[in-house]
Amino acid sequence: MDLSERKLKILQAIIADFVRTAEPVGSRTISRNYDLGISPATIRNEMSDLEEMGYLTHPHTSSGRVPSAKAYRLYVNEIMEKKELTQEEKDAIAQRLYENVSELDNLIERAAHVLSEITSLTAFALSPGKEQEKLKYINLIPVDERTVVLMIVADSGEVSNTTVRLDKPASEDTLRVLAKNMTYNYSGKTLSEALKVDIIKSFREDAEAMAMFQNNIVPGFIRTLEDMLNVNLYMEGLTNIFSIPEYSDIEKARHFFEMMDRKEDIRRKLIGTDDGIIVTIGGENQEAEFCDCSIVTATYHVDGRMVGKLGVIGPTRMKYDEVTSVVEFLTDNISKSFMITEGDEDE
Amino acid sequence: MDLSERKLKILQAIIADFVRTAEPVGSRTISRNYDLGISPATIRNEMSDLEEMGYLTHPHTSSGRVPSAKAYRLYVNEIMEKKELTQEEKDAIAQRLYENVSELDNLIERAAHVLSEITSLTAFALSPGKEQEKLKYINLIPVDERTVVLMIVADSGEVSNTTVRLDKPASEDTLRVLAKNMTYNYSGKTLSEALKVDIIKSFREDAEAMAMFQNNIVPGFIRTLEDMLNVNLYMEGLTNIFSIPEYSDIEKARHFFEMMDRKEDIRRKLIGTDDGIIVTIGGENQEAEFCDCSIVTATYHVDGRMVGKLGVIGPTRMKYDEVTSVVEFLTDNISKSFMITEGDEDE
DNA sequence: GTTAGCACTCGCACAATAAGAGTGCTAACA
């Protein structure tokens, strides 16, 4: 059930106009502003067909047409041509991306920020997932007689630490043995595997070390592992929605903010999506709360593994061509940045 | 220029009513709902006086009165009686405060969260300021041949670290010497003093160590110090403002969110205020953007030193008695928590 | 000094009206 060339053209024009103005589009507007060489009446007939086919809706009898999610889907899949960024645009974006960025986790947040500014939408980013990272070794560094820093080093070079307070003093020797034992038991395991290992048994012969380990170190160790596994969700440009006509109603705005406040839901939703650039339009979202929104996400990679996400959320009426291009450009850059600093092959 | 007993009573009634309803208060409402034993007409006369004195304003001729900032100030200073929390309330708040709290920085954020829920306003908190903390020692821990973890230990037991990538491999010995040298030069200094020390000269005799230090360690060291000095600003309950009639207009809401988005301004404003419980009402705020708001802050302490803040921001019409009590109770609890875990005298 | 009474003012909600934008249908045209 293909659409005629002309219907496609009209649909495209309606989408273009509606994306620009946020107002329902009438037949005369199309005939006047888009050079299709047909009269409003003809356009009306076509519109009527398109509506019947589910591509357009009608807020009320005497108002113009609004594209449906199905129309946007068609547009994104078939009509839309990828908007190639010019070299100047690319340079400008890259420059802003790397401004004030000292560490990589920082880069993710910055990317979300730049993305929200460019698109004037709300952008989000997920910091790299570390399920695949492996423990390299564990170190216990005495600070004072009853304070110890527990340091976990992953094979990527990522280091995380926590301060542990002991219930009785421990000698440096004890700590060294403990650390050695832990390293022996954990190294090579991924972070999530490490959470499941039971190494208490390896202290069987030394009750005191075991007690020390169990009561003091383990809680801190688990906390740190969980902390490393924890994926940060950054959100930027929340206030942009106040400039979007769809949210000029206070209840809509409230709903949006309350939705964005449920970080856990958002995180779950984002982690769920596949690799590559994903566009989810309106009702295509399973969750009722997102069904007025479109979400565009892209994935960035480390070692060819998908590890994090970047994207925007906004009204279904958005500039999909522009947004997808920018999101893609940014994730490509992030992936490249990880390559350069993670690998050692430069210079 | 003191107010008569009766004027005070009337003013108090107006404030109570307006805080509750957010509607301008008329003379009949007061006479009906508050048992002052005087007729609306008398109240009207008094109101007229109060208005002339600057305690009340008049949105338009034929509408009730609204308390001015001056009235709230009088109320907070003179009329308001501190609302003592019942033991049950205290227990309930304390329980919620310590729910899911594993670390102290976490406690601050949690406190803001609980505060926002109790007051139905927007709450914020500043994590402890660390200007006074002193460096205890510095450690350089090799991870692999060209990766080193720089660890800074403060005398409070606070530990911070960063991963440093070296431009050429360094032996463990070199690192040990470097760390020793740094500890020698920095220990006992506060974090901010440390930022000003120039220890390059102490490597004068060892050009190679100096180069290594200067090019690789110093940037990471500075970054980590700045990171430790950095005071986190937590905000909770931003969406609460959608339930406040003052912000039912979309432009007002927008303005509020954009204001709260300027984290730096807010941080500066909060750090500026004095010790103790501070109530700043409407136009008393120097900054134009806060002059429709009231801000209540309180300080929490470590070792009797004021280190962090907790507070709420909302419309000038707020329950000052309740808010100040809760804010005070929470900061007291935070200060106590710091004492228990910082000191060693327990058990 | 206090109060009742009353005229007056304003804002707000509601209905009525007019204008405008857009559709859908019909009939004519190429």
Next chain:
DNA sequence: TGTTAGCACTCTTATTGTGCGAGTGCTAAC
């Protein structure tokens, strides 16, 4: 058979007018 002009009709939105209610301020009486 597809296209178009014309026209009646629908529905929204802005505007205007009206009445009501809440509240004031003033005056005169208590």
